[in-house]
Amino acid sequence: xxxxxxxxxxxxxxxxxxxxxxxxxxxxxxxxxxxxxxxxxxxxxxxxxxxxxxxxxxxxxxxxxxxxxxxxxxxxxxxxxxxxxxxxxxxxxxxxxxxxxxxxxxxxxxxx
Numbered sequence: 221x222x223x224x225x226x227x228x229x230x231x232x233x234x235x236x237x238x239x240x241x242x243x244x245x246x247x248x249x250x251x252x253x254x255x256x257x258x259x260x261x262x263x264x265x266x267x268x269x270x271x272x273x274x275x276x277x278x279x280x281x282x283x284x285x286x287x288x289x290x291x292x293x294x295x296x297x298x299x300x301x302x303x304x305x306x307x308x309x310x311x312x313x314x315x316x317x318x319x320x321x322x323x324x325x326x327x328x329x330x331x332x
Contacts, residue, residue: 229268234263
C-alpha cells in the first residue's frame with residue numbers, strides 16, 4: 221500500500237472524532253462547522269508530516285532497489301547459506317530404471 225492516501229485517512233479520522241464530540245456536547249451547527257474546518261486543516265497538515273516521515277524511514281521497504289536482491293531474487297546469509305532459493309535440493313538418490321537394476325542384480329549374482 222502506498223502512502224499517498226495516508227494524510228486523507230488521518231484527516232477523515234480527525235474530522236469524524238471532531239463531529240462526534242461536537243454532537244455529544246451539543247455545540248451549535250455554525251460553531252461546529254468552524255471547528256470542523258480548523259480540525260480538518262490541522263489533521264491534513266499532521267497527515268502530510270506523518271507521510272513524509274513514513275516515506276523516509278521505510279523507503280527500502282516501500283521501494284526496494286535492484287541492488288538489494290541479486291538477479292535470482294536470492295539472498296545469502298553471512299555463512300553463505302542460500303536463503304531465497306526456489307529450488308528444492310533433494311539429498312535422496314534418484315531411483316534407477318528397473319532394467320538397470322535387473323542388470324546390476326544379475327551381475328552381482330554371477331560374481332558370487
